[in-house]
Amino acid sequence: MQILGTFITEWESGSLLCELLLWTEQSAEAAAMQLAQIAAYYGFDGWLLNIENPVLRRLIPNLIHFIRQAWNSKLSSSSCCSQCLILDIGSHCLDAPSDWASDRGDIAS
Numbered sequence: 001m002q003i004l005g006t007f008i009t010e011w012e013s014g015s016l017l018c019e020l021l022l023w024t025e026q027s028a029e030a031a032a033m034q035l036a037q038i039a040a041y042y043g044f045d046g047w048l049l050n051i052e053n054p055v056l057r058r059l060i061p062n063l064i065h066f067i068r069q070a071w072n073s074k075l076s077s078s079s080c081c082s083q084c085l086i087l088d089i090g091s092h093c094l095d096a097p098s099d100w101a102s103d104r105g106d107i108a109s
Helices: 012-020 025-042 055-077
Strands: 004-009 048-053 085-089
Touching: 004 012, 004 025, 012 025, 012 055, 025 048, 025 055, 048 055
Parallel strands: 004 048, 048 085
Antiparallel strands: none
């Protein structure tokens, strides 16, 4: 059985937190590294990333970078890379079309 940590943001406070974490590529990377350190400390097999609030369109590239970095840092810190999980749930953009989430492709590769 795998154990996932949950990173969830929602409502207005979640939007503000996402702005802080995703403001720059460097801040997104730092947040992902913090998740990796938490996962290593608690022995998580990965993360459920559940962003349930709008994210500004200009921050979407940093969100993608955040997810990639979370994936890569978990892989590099794990002894069983084939079992690592990063799950991303939800559509994230304030003004994205309704089918945007299904058109993102595989951003964790």
